[in-house]
Amino acid sequence: MNNILQVHNLHWSAGDTPILRDIHFDIPEGAFVGLIGPNGAGKSSLMRCLYGVNKPQLGSMVLQGQNLTELSAREQAKKVAVILQEHSNQMGLTAWDVVAQGLTPHKGLFEWTTKKDLDRVSSAIVKMDLSGLSKQPFEQLSGGEKQRVMLARAHVQDPQLLIMDEPTNHLDVHYQIEMLNMVKNMGISVLASIHDLNLAAAFCDYILVIDHGKIIKQGLTEDVLSEELISNVFNTCVKIDDHPFAKDDSKKIRITYSYDIATASHTGEQK
Secondary structure, eight states: OOOEEEEEEEEETTTTEEEEEEEEEEEEETOEEEEEETTTSSHHHHHHHTTTSSSOOOEEEEEETTEEGGOOHHHHHHHEEEEEESSOOOTTTTTHHHHHGGGGGSOOOOOOOOOOHHHHHHHHHHHHHHHTTTSGGGGGGGGHHHHHHHHHHHHHHHOOOEEEEEETTTOOOHHHHHHHHHHHHOSEEEEEEOOOHHHHHHHHHHHEETTTTEEEEEEHHHHHHHHHHHHHHHTTTTEEEOOOOOOTTTOOEEEOOOOOOHHHHHHHHTT
8 A cells, every 4th residue: 555645754843842753654545544642742843743733843654755844835735635633713604605615725816716616616516415505604503513614615626635623512412422423534645643442443443652752652443552552641541342333354442441530540560
């Protein structure tokens, strides 16, 4: 399988404080890759490097042969779509208007919106089950509805890579599952930071584990998510077994946590 993104020797500091150190990883084309790690490990900092908010002091981020740091904002937006857990102010815009923003990277300054463009927006709205909400003010939508709008916008944007920073953080269980299924069915390369390890186990093909600003393990989900790794990285006691809803040919796992603080603390001391 070809790699769509190659990150090599990435370093980023906030002022004089090193945050990311010697980051190396690849994202296979068409794969759903989960980024996991404890709070403060550097997940969001790494994401911000990839979508251009943080400028690395060292290293490269190569997307299909082009270094992301050398692309203009418009050229980068043609290749990378971003969905965050919080959304910028969209006051006065309907759901349709926000979805149509996905056209922006592909249009010149004075280019008119064509029928093909409008059909593209309409198709994305139908695909994300937003037809009944398209005229609603974006600010009045629920969290799950807003995330579907952002997915539709990303679909219109037609990126090579979709980056999602904690996209399910404020959603209830139904919307978490619905959103990640929709993302999985988009058929594009995805890098998503995910807090819920069971969601990561269920939806991710590959896992990157970051701790103290370094990628400490990466690979196939079933190879990376072990009791020992989770216990050590997250300082808690866990048991892993087969997911009760997994199909016979599936390797899906279920992670169960101990809620005994003494047990969790004892596990942490074993590092």
